[in-house]
Amino acid sequence: MKNMSKRDATLIKNMIFLVVTLVLLIIVVLSSIIPNLEAYRTKSVLSRQNMTKLNFAKEEYDKTLKDFTELQIKTKSILQNFQNRFSISKFLKDTRKFFQNTSMVEVSQNESEKYFKMYEFEATSDIKTPVTFYEFLEYLSIYDNIIEVDFPIIFNSKGNLISAKFRLKVHNLKK
Amino acid sequence: MSYSFIKPRKKYLLEGDSKFWLLFIATSMFILFAFTIFLKIKISSLEEVASLAQKKEMEAKEAIISLNKKIEFIDIQKNKADGIYSSNLLLRDSIKNLFDLVPDQITLDKVEMTKKELIIQGSTPSKDVYNFLLLAQLKSIFTKNDTTFYMLPNGWFKFVSVNKIESFDGVIE
Numbered sequence: 341m342k343n344m345s346k347r348d349a350t351l352i353k354n355m356i357f358l359v360v361t362l363v364l365l366i367i368v369v370l371s372s373i374i375p376n377l378e379a380y381r382t383k384s385v386l387s388r389q390n391m392t393k394l395n396f397a398k399e400e401y402d403k404t405l406k407d408f409t410e411l412q413i414k415t416k417s418i419l420q421n422f423q424n425r426f427s428i429s430k431f432l433k434d435t436r437k438f439f440q441n442t443s444m445v446e447v448s449q450n451e452s453e454k455y456f457k458m459y460e461f462e463a464t465s466d467i468k469t470p471v472t473f474y475e476f477l478e479y480l481s482i483y484d485n486i487i488e489v490d491f492p493i494i495f496n497s498k499g500n501l502i503s504a505k506f507r508l509k510v511h512n513l514k515k
Numbered sequence: 516m517s518y519s520f521i522k523p524r525k526k527y528l529l530e531g532d533s534k535f536w537l538l539f540i541a542t543s544m545f546i547l548f549a550f551t552i553f554l555k556i557k558i559s560s561l562e563e564v565a566s567l568a569q570k571k572e573m574e575a576k577e578a579i580i581s582l583n584k585k586i587e588f589i590d591i592q593k594n595k596a597d598g599i600y601s602s603n604l605l606l607r608d609s610i611k612n613l614f615d616l617v618p619d620q621i622t623l624d625k626v627e628m629t630k631k632e633l634i635i636q637g638s639t640p641s642k643d644v645y646n647f648l649l650l651a652q653l654k655s656i657f658t659k660n661d662t663t664f665y666m667l668p669n670g671w672f673k674f675v676s677v678n679k680i681e682s683f684d685g686v687i688e
Contacts, residue, residue: 350532353533357536358536360540361536361539361540364540365543365547368544368547368548369547372547372551373547373550373551373554379554380554383561383562383565386561386565387561387564387565390564390568390572391568393568394568394575397571397575397579398575400575401575404579404582404583404586407586408582411586411590411593415589419592422596455588455592456595470610470611473607473610474607478603478607481603481604487599488599488603489602491629491630492628492629493606493626494625494626495625495626495627511599
């Protein structure tokens, strides 16, 4: 065998080291770096997508909350009126400006509606003119309870006064 | 007896350039390993962010559903109240219109209103006054009209007028 020079031996040694280095690098890159980079890319996209969806949901929530708050403010009195307990004595006192000699009798209750309970009363009172009755019907729009006037309505001449008999339906929220 | 002119040199397992190559390989592997660890930490962090964002999105959606249910309930109450207020005002207009129909010559004693019926009792100087000034108006509103007259000692007529309507809500317009 021909003797190798030291320079040739060094060259061969360096080439072997280079090949080994390249092989190791390729193995590490293929087995570890590339899969992790791919996973990073995927998770990055997923994270961005989820953040976008979250921002969209937050925007929608803020808008819905704003709508809800505005509606609550706008309907505050109605919501409260449905909760207020009806008092015959308070009602008689409050409607004294329209009626005289008023009497009220509860005739029925109805809970057939899903959210509401209804108490029906028969009211009898004296009024000076029919105009008073119109004003009473308008007054109910601002009263503390949700009250509906219903048939039968009977007006009877009573000298200088008119006797009015009518049904009142008081609507409350079910507890 | 000595066979060499020089003293023997020390021989190492790894010489200069081999050490360099090994150092180079070790450094490269270390860097790659560190980069892999860095990537794994970032991936874990992104997974956490994605998971948290998803969880918060679900919570926001549930909150939106809850708010929409509350809005729906408020709307139900508002619509019911508006309906009742409208009904009262419609009733006001109906009664007002009815009394506006009655001419000055006719005196009313009793007015009875139900959903589909109107009964009027009163007195009129003559049947013609009633027929031309009140009944004609009532006929335009009610589908069925029935009037009974009773003569009074003073020559006037007492009347009982039963009027029925076949409308959807029975409101007198």
